[in-house]
Structures are given as structure tokens and as C-alpha cells.
Ligand code: IPE
């Protein structure tokens with residue numbers, strides 16, 4: 001069943017952010033290793049990215065590895081470290097041809113991230129930086145709190161250099177120092193895998209996100225699920241603190 005027909009393409013969310021969760025449980029249910037769940041999850045991502053491009057979504061951000069995921073067993077962490085490389089080796093040129101700007105948000109140059117992976121990420125970001133059809137941001141070694149901490153650090157440096165006075169600090173002072181200041185607020189935040197929590201994703205830009213949860217594990221998620229979420233989003237009344245019809 002396709003939900004595409006019900007979508008109002010004139011009223012798409014500008015920015016969809018996704019917590020891709022449930023890979024491990026998907027694998028366990030099938031008697032497979034957790035890494036097999038992650039491999040299946042990569043296929044799901046391809047379908048969602050293609051589906052997003054097909055409808056003309058402008059910003060798609062996906063959570064691939066959190067600052068807390070280092071606490072997992074070393075073999076799983078190692079597999080997840082190579083997620084970006086596998087993705088880029090398989091899809092970089094095609095995504096480039098389809099006008100996708102690829103970016104990585106997080107503490108990407110952490111010493112624990114393999115250099116070969118980092119190089120591939122840098123090259124992909126450089127190659128695609130002028131593309132404007134869609135921006136695909138991969139949140140990698142990303143934590144929402146860490147992102148705010150990093151913004152506050154540069155804010156303090158500017159303050160110490162006399163460039164900014166304490167009383168002039170506004171939410172915009174933080175927003176303009178996040179990993180990508182040009183990234184718009186997340187309009188729709190999707191989490192798969194049944195958990196109803198944020199797990200440190202997009203804290204700043206999720207302030208007024210519409211939340212959409214599904215029990216579907218990420219490897220079983222596809223473009224139709226994305227369209228279903230967007231269709232539900234289009235029925236929501238976003239008030240931003242105001243009252244209806246104001
Ligand atoms: C999401 O799936 C992928 C990452 C966190 C990288 P999980 O690996 O968290 O899967 P579950 O939640 O254990 O099922």
C-alpha cells in the first residue's frame with residue numbers, strides 16, 4: 001500500500017529527522033547477529049533516502065551513531081564505525097547525481113573514528129557541497145547535549161575575546177554556533193523501534209518538532225512508512241505556543 005497518493009506535496013515538512021532504532025531487536029527476532037540488523041538497516045536507509053528525494057524533501061537528518069553508542073561491545077562499535085564508508089562507497093555518486101548534499105554532524109574527528117572512514121566522509125561532503133536538492137545529514141558520534149556544549153564553548157571564546165557581551169546572549173547566539181547553523185528546525189521527528197524517547201538527538205532543533213513513533217523496527221521501515229508519517233504530520237495543528245487559528 002502506498003501512502004504517496006495522500007500526500008500534499010505543497011505542504012511537506014521542510015526537515016525530517018529520524019532516529020533509526022530497532023536493528024538489534026530485528027536481528028534477534030530472526031536469530032541473527034546484531035550486525036546483521038545494522039546491515040539490513042542500511043538497506044532501509046537507501047529506500048527512505050530515495051523516497052525522500054522522490055517527493056522533494058529538502059532536509060533529511062538520520063541518527064547513525066550516538067555519543068553514548070561507544071558503550072556497546074567493541075565488535076558492534078567497529079561495525080557501526082564503517083557504516084558511513086559502506087554507505088558512501090555504494091551510494092555517494094548516485095546521491096551526488098540526484099543533487100544530494102551529504103553532511104556529517106557530530107564530533108566526527110574523534111580519535112576513535114577510523115581515518116579511512118573520516119577521509120571518505122570528508123571527500124563526500126566536499127564533492128556534494130554545492131548540491132541543493134536535498135541535504136542528507138548523517139548524525140554520527142552525535143549527541144544533542146554535546147552539540148550544545150560545543151556551541152557554548154565557541155560562544156565563550158567569542159565572549160573572552162570581547163566579541164560578545166553576556167547580556168546580549170540570546171537563543172540565536174547558540175543556534176548560530178550549532179554544527180550546521182543553516183539547518184532548519186526539525187519539523188517532524190520520527191523514531192522507529194517502539195521506544196518513545198529522544199535519546200539525545202537534535203535537542204536544540206527538536207524544540208517544536210512533531211513527534212512520530214512507530215513500533216516498526218528500522219530494517220522494516222521504508223519510504224511508505226515515511227510517507228505515512230508525513231501524512232500524519234500534515235494533519236497536525238502546530239501552534240508554537242499560540243492558540244488555534246491565530
Ligand atoms: C539502532 O538500532 C542503530 C544504532 C543505535 C546504531 P539498535 O542497535 O539500537 O537496535 P536495538 O534498539 O538494540 O533493537
Ligand code: IPE
Pocket residue numbers: 019020021022063064065066069195197199
Ligand atoms: C539512539 O538509539 C541512537 C541511534 C539510533 C543512533 P539507541 O538505541 O542508542 O537509544 P537508547 O539506548 O534506546 O536510548
Ligand code: MG
Pocket residue numbers: 021022023193
Ligand atoms: Mg536501540
